[in-house]
Amino acid sequence: MTHGRHAVLLSATLLLVFFQVVALVNNASAEYGGRSYFIDRPQLALDLSYSFESEEREGPHIATKNTSHALKERVDLQTAGWGYHPAFLTYTLALSPEWEQTTETPDPGRRSTRDSFLLGYSLDLTFLPEKPYTLNLFGRRQRSVLTSSLAARSETESDTYGAALMLKNRILPTTLGYVHTTLNQTGFFDSEESRDEARLQMRHEEKSNDTNLNATYTAVDRTSLGTTINTENFFGGVQNSYRITPDNRILLNSNLSYRWSESNFFSSSGITISEYLNWRHARNFRTNYNILYTRDSTGESSIDTTSASAGFSHLLYENLTTSGSLSARNSSQGEDIYGGNLNFNYQRRIPWGTLYASTGHDYKVTTRSVGEVFFHVIDESHILRTGEVTLLNNKNVDIPSIVVTSVDRSIVYLLDTDYRIEILGTSVRISRIPLGAIADGQTVLVNYTYLSNPAFDDATYAQSYGVGLYLWSAWRIDYRYSNSKQDFLSGIPPDVLSETTTQTLDTDLAWRWTTTRLTWEDTESTAGVSLTRWRASENLSFRPVDKVSFGLSGYYGETTLKETNSVEKFFGFGSQLQWRWSNWSKMSIESSYAKTDGTSNRTVDRAAAARLEWFYGIWSGEFTYRFLNEEDRISDQSRNRHSAYAAIKRTLY
Numbered sequence: 001m002t003h004g005r006h007a008v009l010l011s012a013t014l015l016l017v018f019f020q021v022v023a024l025v026n027n028a029s030a031e032y033g034g035r036s037y038f039i040d041r042p043q044l045a046l047d048l049s050y051s052f053e054s055e056e057r058e059g060p061h062i063a064t065k066n067t068s069h070a071l072k073e074r075v076d077l078q079t080a081g082w083g084y085h086p087a088f089l090t091y092t093l094a095l096s097p098e099w100e101q102t103t104e105t106p107d108p109g110r111r112s113t114r115d116s117f118l119l120g121y122s123l124d125l126t127f128l129p130e131k132p133y134t135l136n137l138f139g140r141r142q143r144s145v146l147t148s149s150l151a152a153r154s155e156t157e158s159d160t161y162g163a164a165l166m167l168k169n170r171i172l173p174t175t176l177g178y179v180h181t182t183l184n185q186t187g188f189f190d191s192e193e194s195r196d197e198a199r200l201q202m203r204h205e206e207k208s209n210d211t212n213l214n215a216t217y218t219a220v221d222r223t224s225l226g227t228t229i230n231t232e233n234f235f236g237g238v239q240n241s242y243r244i245t246p247d248n249r250i251l252l253n254s255n256l257s258y259r260w261s262e263s264n265f266f267s268s269s270g271i272t273i274s275e276y277l278n279w280r281h282a283r284n285f286r287t288n289y290n291i292l293y294t295r296d297s298t299g300e301s302s303i304d305t306t307s308a309s310a311g312f313s314h315l316l317y318e319n320l321t322t323s324g325s326l327s328a329r330n331s332s333q334g335e336d337i338y339g340g341n342l343n344f345n346y347q348r349r350i351p352w353g354t355l356y357a358s359t360g361h362d363y364k365v366t367t368r369s370v371g372e373v374f375f376h377v378i379d380e381s382h383i384l385r386t387g388e389v390t391l392l393n394n395k396n397v398d399i400p401s402i403v404v405t406s407v408d409r410s411i412v413y414l415l416d417t418d419y420r421i422e423i424l425g426t427s428v429r430i431s432r433i434p435l436g437a438i439a440d441g442q443t444v445l446v447n448y449t450y451l452s453n454p455a456f457d458d459a460t461y462a463q464s465y466g467v468g469l470y471l472w473s474a475w476r477i478d479y480r481y482s483n484s485k486q487d488f489l490s491g492i493p494p495d496v497l498s499e500t501t502t503q504t505l506d507t508d509l510a511w512r513w514t515t516t517r518l519t520w521e522d523t524e525s526t527a528g529v530s531l532t533r534w535r536a537s538e539n540l541s542f543r544p545v546d547k548v549s550f551g552l553s554g555y556y557g558e559t560t561l562k563e564t565n566s567v568e569k570f571f572g573f574g575s576q577l578q579w580r581w582s583n584w585s586k587m588s589i590e591s592s593y594a595k596t597d598g599t600s601n602r603t604v605d606r607a608a609a610a611r612l613e614w615f616y617g618i619w620s621g622e623f624t625y626r627f628l629n630e631e632d633r634i635s636d637q638s639r640n641r642h643s644a645y646a647a648i649k650r651t652l653y
Contacts, residue, residue: 096120339364456491568598
């Protein structure tokens with residue numbers, strides 16, 4: 001009986017909704033000449049492409065050769081429009097059905113063929129775009145090809161769908177969003193990834209006050225090189241900006257945030273609370289005040305840090321800027337730091353250019369109440385570049401504790417696969433492996449523990465000086481000197497007190513079609529790494545005629561570690577040619593060679609690429625060839641890759 005009443009009520013409700021929708025459609029149809037929908041004239045195109053790839057890998061435990069041929073046929077259809085009423089529903093729709101015939105030879109003597117079909121699409125629905133409550137639904141499936149610069153060609157197939165609800169309230173506009181993405185990448189680096197992300201954004205604005213709330217939860221499952229890594233990340237934060245005076249002379253910025261991360265390899269969390277006051281007393285004088293509290297936790301360990309600072313900045317005659325600050329910092333790891341700094345920066349125009357000079361002085365006292373114990377470091381940021389020496393910030397690192405992740409913590413990199421560790425005395429060097437997943441110049445986060453020094457108090461005085469010239473809008477020369485010396489005050493004396501002296505010289509000349517640059521650095525350190533490094537580079541750019549441009553570049557450099565007297569050499573060169581044959585065709589050719597020879601990196605990279613594009617009326621096409629050779633002589637691994645791509649496209653209407 002109860003189920004029967006529920007069925008009757010449900011049927012009556014659905015019937016009522018149906019008649020209501022019919023009435024609304026009829027009203028909209030009357031307003032738009034009897035139409036209840038609109039479809040824009042579709043755009044239609046046909047695309048035919050062929051690709052060839054051949055990759056050979058050799059190493060102590062690997063010897064593979066893989067070739068593939070792929071023929072693709074694709075139809076591109078795009079349109080847009082509205083349903084019922086433009087103020088009720090607008091949409092964009094793209095359909096890209098794709099057929100692919102692939103022949104692969106993973107090993108000599110083995111061959112497989114595969115026919116596949118991918119219904120690529122992109123659908124975006126926006127409900128009630130002019131109302132205070134707007135709903136956006138979207139979904140897309142696509143196959144994309146990465147062919148940037150001289151890198152090997154890689155292909156990614158992705159599925160994405162999600163929704164976003166926008167509450168356009170005047171007092172508290174809010175956006176709620178959810179996105180699910182699956183990625184399958186093949187080619188240069190094979191990986192599979194599944195990602196779920198939920199996001200909340202809220203904002204409140206008043207005449208003297210702006211408040212923002214952001215929260216994001218991300219869950220990622222990533223498989224690469226036979227290893228699956230599951231990570232979960234959450235971030236939530238509230239930021240407030242308060243204008244104490246109507247003319248914005250006094251601004252107070254407040255921040256409260258919480259983060260949490262967990263994976264197969266590590267877990268961490270953190271809380272940050274800060275207050276920052278900026279006070280502009282006059283046009284040329286301002287002060288600032290800052291209070292900061294953080295708690296970083298990893299595993300069963302946590303670090304509480306509280307700091308406060310006050311600073312000023314003064315501009316004299318538009319030439320001399322004076323700045324300084326006082327600060328104090330307390331850590332639950334038993335380390336307190338008190339100090340201050342004073343800096344002068346001078347800049348003056350002269351008849352031939354600009355003269356600038358600077359000097360800085362910093363003094364701090366550090367007291368330690370805890371002796372030799374392991375301290376934890378969380379999310380230490382480093383940029384890894386081939387040929388550069390990158391050291392962890394602390395000495396006496398526990399090597400097994402090192403965990404390297406991407407900036408968003410969704411990827412955990414693997415030792416001896418993606419990066420290497422080298423012990424240099426009490427310091428630790430970290431470097432990327434060229435055949436791994438860390439790109440050249442990529443920023444990574446490093447978590448680790450290190451053994452602290454015995455409990456002692458010290459004072460550190462640092463000074464720096466610099467002078468430079470910029471002449472004739474072409475030549476720049478800059479020299480810097482810095483010295484930092486640690487003095488023992490009380491407690492248990494350490495084995496070595498730190499003193500570091502660094503000198504740098506940087507000069508470059510840009511004149512017409514050439515740019516020449518030379519950099520030099522010398523570092524002497526009693527407790528760190530002493531080294532000398534220099535680098536010279538030359539870039540030439542020609543445009544003999546309007547439709548042709550040609551470029552040449554080259555560099556050479558050395559890094560010498562003084563303790564071991566080891567030398568790391570790196571050099572390379574490249575060329576680029578761009579030629580627009582006519583109004584309907586253009587061509588580009590690139591080549592590069594790079595070699596690094598040292599203790600942590602011994603690599604050779606060779607690359608070449610050529611691309612031809614043409615377009616004539618409703619027809620267009622391209623042909624691309626790429627070659628990549630990579631050698632990692634430390635692991636005795638190499639990779640050779642050839643790829644060719646040809647495509648022709650016809651736009652029907």
